[in-house]
């Protein structure tokens with residue numbers, strides 16, 4: 001998504017400004033114009049961008065800049081705060097409570113991903129012990145009920161709908177009543193989407209809403225709709241009381257800036273984003289980590305959460321123990337590749353680490369990287385246990401390499417390349433030797449137990465510089481204690 005490139009453009013604009021000997025009105029304006037262009041290109045609504053520019057100018061005091069304060073930091077902080085302000089309407093949406101019945105109604109244009117998102121939302125809660133249920137009140141699209149039924153069956157979620165009844169209000173009411181009786185605590189009503197903003201759709205939506213009295217109306221929006229986002233979101237908001245937004249297809253090439261515009265239009269927070277077609281490609285949305293990622297400042301907490309999600313609990317202490325002994329074997333590399341593949345698009349995972357997305361996963365080459373990892377794993381499948389568990393690079397002599405190449409049907413040079421990659425990773429991870437082991441299962445404690453010395457060895461030099469050298473890293477490590485909210489740590493983030 002183009003939003004991801006925004007960080008780069010903004011950083012470049014800031015860098016150029018920092019290089020100027022004197023920061024006067026003109027230099028600041030040039031910088032802000034560059035940033036404005038980048039935001040407009042990402043499809044953020046014009047008015048929002050204009051207001052943001054004016055606000056930043058109000059906040060940034062030229063005298064402060066002239067007095068040698070860290071200009072880049074001051075302006076980056078102002079941009080960070082402004083973007084957070086747009087995305088955070090200031091009040092949280094209605095939050096359903098487990099065990100207490102809530103009706104959640106989904107609205108949005110046809111094809112926005114509404115039906116898929118209903119199931120993702122149900123599935124997300126079901127995994128956390130809720131008792132969700134799905135009601136298909138989309139009588140407009142012929143295949144809608146079948147689609148919902150299929151998704152619901154796959155996820156083992158009860159559903160309600162009809163092939164014959166054509167009145168969506170009736171289906172919605174019957175569905176909600178049925179599941180209330182069955183003590184479901186999250187009753188999700190999917191409504192019809194239409195191609196355009198037809199008045200009939202809005203009337204139908206209003207009627208379903210009046211009849212079912214939802215606790216929360218969620219507006220589902222495709223991230224690729226661009227500049228139209230603001231008007232569209234506002235049109236929905238005027239018909240039903242939209243209380244939250246879910247942005248779908250954030251995995252695609254969408255510009256994504258519409259997300260910011262939709263929040264501004266509905267004055268409702270984004271609560272989740274859809275990142276793929278599959279049921280579990282669905283993420284809770286947090287403003288600060290999102291903006292931080294957007295500006296290329298990284299999202300360490302998200303990365304740790306992701307690791308915690310995919311490295312099986314029982315493997316976490318073992319992995320850390322091995323790393324602390326400086327024992328990075330081919331088997332560890334294999335297991336970590338497995339975990340990385342499970343984490344979903346690799347770029348997505350690495351983009352959570354500051355500076356890493358460009359370093360390790362060049363943009364647009366995520367698929368290629370995944371194929372490479374799978375190829376490496378096939379080669380490792382032809383290795384013996386002794387080879388996998390050894391951390392002695394000398395063990396891999398010519399005859400072993402030839403045997404592995406034959407076994408996996410790949411040329412010798414591919415096996416050599418894989419071993420080179422192993423050596424590169426082993427070198428990085430060997431610097432983790434002496435790492436204090438966190439308590440069992442407490443992966444996020446990794447961040448607390450790593451000292452700045454360890455980190456400085458692991459981080460690419462460019463990134464270390466970006467953080468502000470050892471001094472910056474030390475203060476960063478201090479802030480790592482509060483894992484959830486570490487935006488301040490890369491120099492630009494901060495309090496609102």
Ligand SMILES: Nc1nc2c(ncn2[C@@H]2O[C@H](COP(=O)(O)OP(=O)(O)OP(=O)(O)O)[C@@H](O)[C@H]2O)c(=O)[nH]1
Pocket residue numbers: 108109110111112113114115116117138141144147192193194248249250251252273274275276277
């Ligand atoms: N890549 C990607 N595709 C998605 C995402 N969410 C939904 N889709 C796809 O978008 C298409 C449309 O999704 P639906 O759920 O059928 O859309 P809808 O809004 O319910 O459509 P109507 O019922 O006609 O209003 C499907 O092919 C989904 O698989 C997402 O987050 N990422």
